Amino acid sequence: MIIQLEKNISEEQKSNIVNKINEAGYKSNFVSTQYCDYIIGVGNKDFDIRAIGVLPGVKDIHIVLEASKLVSKKWKTQDTVIDLGDDVKIGGGNFQIMAGPCSIESEKQIEITVAHLLKNNIKIMRGGVYKPRSSPYAFRGLGLKGLKIFYKYCKAAGIKIITEVMMPEQIDGMYEYVDIFQVGARNSQNFNLLDALGKQDKPVMLKRGISGTLDELLASAEYIFSNGNEDILLCERGIRTYEKSYRNTFDINSIPVLKDKSHLPVIIDSSHGVGIRKFVEPVALAGVIAGGDAVITEVHETPQKAFSDGAQTLSHDEAEIYYKNVRKTFEFRKTLYRY
Amino acid sequence: MIIQLEKNISEEQKSNIVNKINEAGYKSNFVSTQYCDYIIGVGNKDFDIRAIGVLPGVKDIHIVLEASKLVSKKWKTQDTVIDLGDDVKIGGGNFQIMAGPCSIESEKQIEITVAHLLKNNIKIMRGGVYKPRSSPYAFRGLGLKGLKIFYKYCKAAGIKIITEVMMPEQIDGMYEYVDIFQVGARNSQNFNLLDALGKQDKPVMLKRGISGTLDELLASAEYIFSNGNEDILLCERGIRTYEKSYRNTFDINSIPVLKDKSHLPVIIDSSHGVGIRKFVEPVALAGVIAGGDAVITEVHETPQKAFSDGAQTLSHDEAEIYYKNVRKTFEFRKTLYRY
Amino acid sequence: MIIQLEKNISEEQKSNIVNKINEAGYKSNFVSTQYCDYIIGVGNKDFDIRAIGVLPGVKDIHIVLEASKLVSKKWKTQDTVIDLGDDVKIGGGNFQIMAGPCSIESEKQIEITVAHLLKNNIKIMRGGVYKPRSSPYAFRGLGLKGLKIFYKYCKAAGIKIITEVMMPEQIDGMYEYVDIFQVGARNSQNFNLLDALGKQDKPVMLKRGISGTLDELLASAEYIFSNGNEDILLCERGIRTYEKSYRNTFDINSIPVLKDKSHLPVIIDSSHGVGIRKFVEPVALAGVIAGGDAVITEVHETPQKAFSDGAQTLSHDEAEIYYKNVRKTFEFRKTLYRY
Amino acid sequence: MIIQLEKNISEEQKSNIVNKINEAGYKSNFVSTQYCDYIIGVGNKDFDIRAIGVLPGVKDIHIVLEASKLVSKKWKTQDTVIDLGDDVKIGGGNFQIMAGPCSIESEKQIEITVAHLLKNNIKIMRGGVYKPRSSPYAFRGLGLKGLKIFYKYCKAAGIKIITEVMMPEQIDGMYEYVDIFQVGARNSQNFNLLDALGKQDKPVMLKRGISGTLDELLASAEYIFSNGNEDILLCERGIRTYEKSYRNTFDINSIPVLKDKSHLPVIIDSSHGVGIRKFVEPVALAGVIAGGDAVITEVHETPQKAFSDGAQTLSHDEAEIYYKNVRKTFEFRKTLYRY
Secondary structure: OEEEEOOOOOHHHHHHHHHHHHHOOOEEEEEEOOOOEEEEEEOOOOOOOHHHHOOOOEEEEEOOOOOOOOOEOOOOOOOOOEEOOOOOEEEOOEOEEEEEOOEOOOHHHHHHHHHHHHHOOOOEEEOEOOOOOOOOOOOOOOHHHHHHHHHHHHHHHOOEEEEEOOOHHHHHHHHOOOOEEEEOHHHOOOHHHHHHHHOOOOOEEEEOOOOOOHHHHHHHHHHHHHOOOOOEEEEEOOEOOOOOOOOOEOEOOHHHHHHHHEOOOEEEOHHHHHOOHHHHHHHHHHHHHOOOOEEEEEEEOOHHHOOOOHHHOEEHHHHHHHHHHHHHHHHHHOOOOOO | OEEEEOOOOOHHHHHHHHHHHHHOOOEEEEEEOOOOEEEEEEOOOOOOOHHHHOOOOEEEEEOOOOOOOOOEOOOOOOOOOEEOOOOOEEEOOEOEEEEEOOEOOOHHHHHHHHHHHHHOOOOEEEOEOOOOOOOOOOOOOOHHHHHHHHHHHHHHHOOEEEEEOOOHHHHHHHHOOOOEEEEOHHHOOOHHHHHHHHOOOOOEEEEOOOOOOHHHHHHHHHHHHHOOOOOEEEEEOOEOOOOOOOOOEOEOOHHHHHHHHEOOOEEEOHHHHHOOHHHHHHHHHHHHHOOOOEEEEEEEOOHHHOOOOHHHOEEHHHHHHHHHHHHHHHHHHOOOOOO | OEEEEOOOOOHHHHHHHHHHHHHOOOEEEEEEOOOOEEEEEEOOOOOOOHHHHOOOOEEEEEOOOOOOOOOEOOOOOOOOOEEOOOOOEEEOOEOEEEEEOOEOOOHHHHHHHHHHHHHOOOOEEEOEOOOOOOOOOOOOOOHHHHHHHHHHHHHHHOOEEEEEOOOHHHHHHHHOOOOEEEEOHHHOOOHHHHHHHHOOOOOEEEEOOOOOOHHHHHHHHHHHHHOOOOOEEEEEOOEOOOOOOOOOEOEOOHHHHHHHHEOOOEEEOHHHHHOOHHHHHHHHHHHHHOOOOEEEEEEEOOHHHOOOOHHHOEEHHHHHHHHHHHHHHHHHHOOOOOO | OEEEEOOOOOHHHHHHHHHHHHHOOOEEEEEEOOOOEEEEEEOOOOOOOHHHHOOOOEEEEEOOOOOOOOOEOOOOOOOOOEEOOOOOEEEOOEOEEEEEOOEOOOHHHHHHHHHHHHHOOOOEEEOEOOOOOOOOOOOOOOHHHHHHHHHHHHHHHOOEEEEEOOOHHHHHHHHOOOOEEEEOHHHOOOHHHHHHHHOOOOOEEEEOOOOOOHHHHHHHHHHHHHOOOOOEEEEEOOEOOOOOOOOOEOEOOHHHHHHHHEOOOEEEOHHHHHOOHHHHHHHHHHHHHOOOOEEEEEEEOOHHHOOOOHHHOEEHHHHHHHHHHHHHHHHHHOOOOOO
């Protein structure tokens, strides 16, 4: 059960609501986000919600039987729109392309990439400064120092930044320079990190776990929301299966199913989803036509020299055609017949 | 190594070729299909193929290192076109919709479905008369008797028939009434069935195994081809993964990857690929934009009463919009920019 | 619902029972095996079985809600014992080792293997004469001719034969020379083959599908039983997962779970279950201690020269120690404390 | 390449070694643990290691081609023994049982559990105070306060503590009260946590990821070792597969394979590995006979009232028989014949 509270609700009114739902055999969780205050009732007793609906201080009340409540479309039927400012929005009919290298490698690279993005009218740059790597002996990113240079160029160009955060201690240092915090697949159930990001007022893009279920992805998003942050993006990046012809198996089913279950935007990462350069485009277009709200794609000035993920990275030339096809497909999607 | 032979090659010339490749340390397999004769050399020694290329009776020779040779795009770079007659073709830029019930249930049903297909200009009807069912107590299809009625209506309407064959003994009885033999996912590695279908001169649609790899699918197609039948269609119908939000996980990656590896047409079965009615369309459109050559889709006049697979079956009303969107997406695909 | 019938039941009494259960809203299936006649009621209405239990001709009646009824332990709580004659039994406390090459390769090989088995007191020899192979260009077995030689040596030595059957047409030819028909993993849901084997009076060992569920394995066994053959063995041979350190992932959980769900014997194939020679023994011992009724293991006089599966095959020297440890572990299992 | 250094090596000697391996085209990583100093050379050039072996300050040198070097058995052929003090050891022939509730729930519970463990001569108690839970609304553990009470009782009874740590910030607070830090399956690739635990001088038990490969598990262990902590235990706890008859699929293959690849002890968690109470014992015994060095098992005074994981938890009565069988199987393992 989700109870949306009036802005000016008094403490006494709150206690009264909590008492009523406790009496009904529900546990209550108080949630305060950048947009609204909520009381979440967790339980499964049969219950007439009208008795709560009429209480002073209650704006609206909804029954949500799903385990993940706040991220469900059952109570919030309108799509969430992530607004990054300067008219850069994702979700609710707003489509974006995010592109850039796997890892931020040098100032020179940032400069070249920003120029490439500007030329193609791309508003969001991706690039890792903290890199989760299987081997402790691999390149682990330029860190905060790299992020500051990243920011300098993007700020000047009016481009937004999405980059991965790996641990709560990094958040404060990164905060000023980041527009979207990315949670990687390996941290998809790092609950302390989710808690901490839930206390931020900047958007969080949450990747599906390496073999995460959709229900787990939504439960992880619920962590962020219930800690106070409503601005969440869900990212499909392929799952681990027995098939070894590609790095991961992009789960196209997840796109329309997540859009159906949740009001949150769904992002397509076909770079990781297939992991082979020449298939990045067809898989991305598939994700767009199936309902995705944005793509996030690895591009590099010289993919064969990339510090990481070169095999799945588009060159700038390839990317220019790719961007056009992605946008064209998004426009085409609007022309499909509806039931 | 694939050696294409001249039509009028003599037995002596053949022996000469075989001797030469055996001397080079290769095993030879003779393959004769409805279109051409071949000698397949299996081995991995280093070898100058020009010594064979100049022999009398040799039309062309190609090195193909892949385990599955005849189905590979490495030697036959042009797409295979399956021609069902009456200008109904699949592959090489020819797109088709195949639709119909999971199981053929009654004469009345066939009549209604044929009318629906005619109205929507669909040229191929699907419908099972031999049904593989997990439980021995479930409905197992109307058999050959059902197929004959199926044929009577389709013949009259100019509609082609695709239907599943489960064992070699059924082939002769079915032959006259079938335009495409379908091999189901559970029989994807039933090698005796593949051998027998390789000896037919009608097309075979081969479904990927329940957890079959792409290499296994191509190897199964190689069985059919090497037994003498070049007219093969590959069908992606979703794979078994840990995710339980849907019946199967449609492997969108497989579409462009199969098109890249093989010259055979690739068919999209999103009915089984996701298994939930309202997601059949977005997943199918994804498959079309990613390069598929046809869709095969379960439709039923009253899905909730279907003998099998009702939950993933479109009603005729839903299907009418679906067909339009599928065709529109295929047309749109041609307008994409190419590198 | 399973109704066991008296041996001397009259046709009238049968009709009477069928009528009663049809009236109660159940479909009836008549099953006649080498040991007993049954009526299987399929339905899910609430029902007082005593009304049937008292009818003339009824020996016993059991409610079995599981989809797979005849193979369930819910009605037949005693373990099935497979009796191959000459005091060679499997199940119900009788343990056997089955060993031999993957493929029967030559008369000489059979001779050597039989001597090796006799020396080690092994009573059942495995060896394929019909080989399912992914590639059509690979060795496909010596066929019936090979089986006859196989039989000649085993007969003389008093050793039983288990070998794979791939299609219904092979059954008649093989029947005389086979003690256990093996159904391979790729044919685990080849329902026509299961039907045909259900009409035999010789035991059938059914391998779990490459990514088959336990419920599917039991449903396939139900096919055989409901066609008239009660003598079925279930075989765990590893499943396909994402892990690539070994050929398959032996599913140890399946051993106690199958023993708990079904009265049928459970066989351990750790050769395929792990696919690497040096791990065949620890995985087999794990299967034995977890409750398996037999092991089936690939051994070869010179594994590095085996036509197939050499990497997972034990040499005869290795096998001698292996057999001792397998038997020792089976004896040890009897000494464990029980709740 | 792993170079073990002499205790009294000078800085100059170190630089000299580093220079030599850099010249040879290898990157060098300096590792200092509680037991030894190492230089790890990462590269793949052909190289005569004797040129390094003779340098002053070098104790020993080994070529290790595996990606995970320090945890490999290729250079350290003797099993690592984890010594918890008071003669409680794991690995190298020392076997332990770890048991206790999933979550520490109350002081009373600790008291009862400790008495149960003392009675059964169990030396290590498990119990979570920080609980990773899919839903933000579920019980998340008693935290540090709970750990202190846990410690009070165990200290008095001479019992060691293993408990999960979820984030680097928790380490300092927990340090005094913990004998083994546990890393959960969801944090198996939380590299910052691994880095931080690598800087501790207490043992770390690392669980395999929910669908982690063995190579990933070893790479995560390499993180801990290369940060300075050699005392690592690897834990198999079942993997995620398509099979839904149990919570996870215990990967029995991993036990002998990990023992073969690495010198680290391997721990068996059959509670999570199968997730159903009555199968916890047979799966654990399978793990023991296949080579495991310890079991970790969930037990509870009243499993049906457990805050979490009740369905896979043994009662104290069940556990008493279980412990005996586990120990008996370990003793039996020593009597097996060896090649």
